[in-house]
Amino acid sequence: MxxxxxxxxxxxxxxxxxxxxxxxxxxxxxxxxxxxxxxxxxxxxxxxxxxxxxxxxxxxxxxxxxxxxxxxxxxxxxxxxxxxxxxxxxxxxxxxxxxxxxxxxxxxxxxxxGEGLRALRYRQLRSRLEAEGLFDPARKRPLPVHPQTIAVVTSPQAAAWGDIQRTLRRRYPGLHVLFAPALVQGDQAPVSIGNAIRHVGRDGRADVLILSRGGGAIEDMACFNDERVVRAIAECPIPVIAGIGHQRDETLADLAADVCAHTPTAAAEQAVPQLADLRAAHQERVVALRGTIIDRLQAAQRQQQRLGDRLSKLRLDRKLQQEQQRLDWMRKRLMQGSALQIQQANQHCQSLRQKLATLDPAAVLKRGYAVVRANGTIVRTAQAVAPGQTLDLQLGQGQVTVQVTAVLPQSPENE
Known part of the structure; x- marks a missing residue:
């Protein structure tokens, strides 16, 4: 082998x-x-x-x-x-x-x-964006009460565009509507939607933006669960209303929008008020204001009537007489008080005058006293002068000059 x-x-x-x-x-x-x-x-x-x-x-x-x-x-x-x-x-x-x-x-x-993987990805992306605060209710902006311009982002072939136009014309005629076309289905839809939203923001004319498409299969809604679309909504400078799909559908775009309306028609209804409702509300305010004015006028008339009744019950002539008597009494008291104060002031002045007269040096000199000065200085004691010194004597009337011949000692009884 x-x-x-x-x-x-x-x-x-x-x-x-x-x-x-x-x-x-x-x-x-x-x-x-x-x-x-x-x-x-x-x-x-x-x-x-x-x-x-x-x-x-x-x-x-x-x-x-x-x-x-x-x-x-x-x-x-x-x-x-x-x-x-x-x-x-x-x-x-x-x-x-x-x-x-x-x-x-x-x-x-x-x-x-298939559906399970899509749901898992949806939950993971939702959790991550939610952690960033993109769905926080505090970020939601209020819609303008009376918008002048509305921007709509949707497909020009979509029935949603027609529904929105009809609803806006019916509810708020004369509104200016801007249309920003975008793909709302397919792989290119997220980029298209994001670009349309950013274009509306840069344009700056719109007061509010509606992002819309009609209902469809779950896979047709995938573009509205795309992170690029969610971030474009969150970064939009004006309030965004999402009108996507039907009531059973909830996308991440719905969560990021300021208002979620679920259908295109409902989104248009959220964007603008009903003109008929505004007229009715205005009419109600007019009626309420008219009623308030009538109530106030009637209340004032009743108050005037009550005051007139009270006035008619008062005797004004008697009131005036009493007030006149009170004024006369007060005038008399004022005059008496003034006279008493003047009398007391005169008496006080007379007393002061008498005291001044008593203290007047001229009056003392008139009684026989004299003021002795040596070299202009008043002499108060005999020891302050010397024999032969010249002195000036001021009398009650006139003045004399004398010469000291002797200075006598002070007697004991004058000590």
């Missing part, structure tokens, strides 16, 4: 099964993309064991499959419990079993495929 060996390069050592399995395990489990990965497929089988739920996820054409496990500690956190035949999108990490030489997906979350 002849054996044939190809001309191969044989290494000195070969990897063991454990070695190559460990190498593969390291490659898979340490890969950043495989440590948290989303996988979509159809559940081909599902079995519940004591440790957890084991199931197989495969492509619809059954060309590829992967084993998955959800441990019991994680089962209650699943949005959807895997069951055979269901289309799922699962989140997990790759794990290698060295003993069996197999890999499997350790699952943390399972969602319905």
């Amino acid at each position: 002849t054996s044939y060996l190809p001309n191969l390069l044989i290494p000195d050592t070969a990897l063991s099964v454990e070695g190559i399995t460990a190498y593969i395990q390291a490659l898979l489990e340490q890969d950043n993309h495989l440590q948290q990965v989303w996988v979509t497929g159809e559940v081909s089988s599902a079995t519940r064991y004591r440790s957890g739920l084991f199931f197989t996820l495969q492509d619809p054409d059954a060309k590829a499959a992967i084993s998955c496990v959800v441990w019991n500690s994680q089962l209650e956190r699943l949005t959807t419990l895997p069951a055979q035949g269901e289309q799922l999108i699962v989140l997990g990490r790759i794990h290698v079993h060295p003993q069996r030489g197999q890999y499997q997906l350790i699952v943390w979350q399972a969602l319905p495929a």
